């Protein structure tokens with residue numbers, strides 16, 4: 764038995780209120796844990812990591828691992844657009860723990876954050892990471908980046924930059940692949956409609972049942988590669 768602990772935290776509002784650009788980037792960070800054991804995983808720690816660890820501590824939760832959706836610095840720290848964004852190195856300082864990534868993303872995560880192989884646990888699709896008695900399933904959803912992951916916990920899906928309430932991830936950045944993103948979105952379309960989508964940014968909202976996102980998000984509608992190409996031409 765386990766008692767699920769799940770929090771969604773918005774950069775610039777729930778943490779990083781004093782951090783330049785955190786609010787404009789509107790990243791979401793998630794805490795997933797087991798209330799019974801007091802252990803939690805942090806998803807995409809960035810912008811103000813000490814505050815995030817303190818938020819977990821104020822809930823009597825200890826960070827015992829990190830999950831990274833993808834290697835872009837607004838999700839794991841590093842330099843982007845002339846900004847030096849706080850991220851994984853701070854986490855390793857204040858709350859040392861294993862960092863879980865897809866094997867195809869390990870290189871990028873090391874490159875942008877400076878963490879080393881020994882800090883990472885690399886995964887294949889459908890691996891499960893346990894925190895206390897709570898299981899998190901890792902779904903490989905390439906397209907925005909080669910090793911993008913979504914995280915499924917009970918009937919919630921944390922989708923990183925693969926899918927937002929409005930729109931989907933860009934594929935015009937290095938490692939992006941439009942056809943791969945289409946196939947990944949098909950994988951997400953097959954999830955039960957009552958699954959709640961929790962995206963990586965506040966683009967069009969905080970969360971919604973996946974069936975309502977299927978109805979409202981044009982990038983989530985195409986069922987064939989041909990329909991996708993008509994819509995999405997990068």
Ligand SMILES: [Fe+2]
Pocket residue numbers: 833835907924
């Ligand atoms: Fe991204």
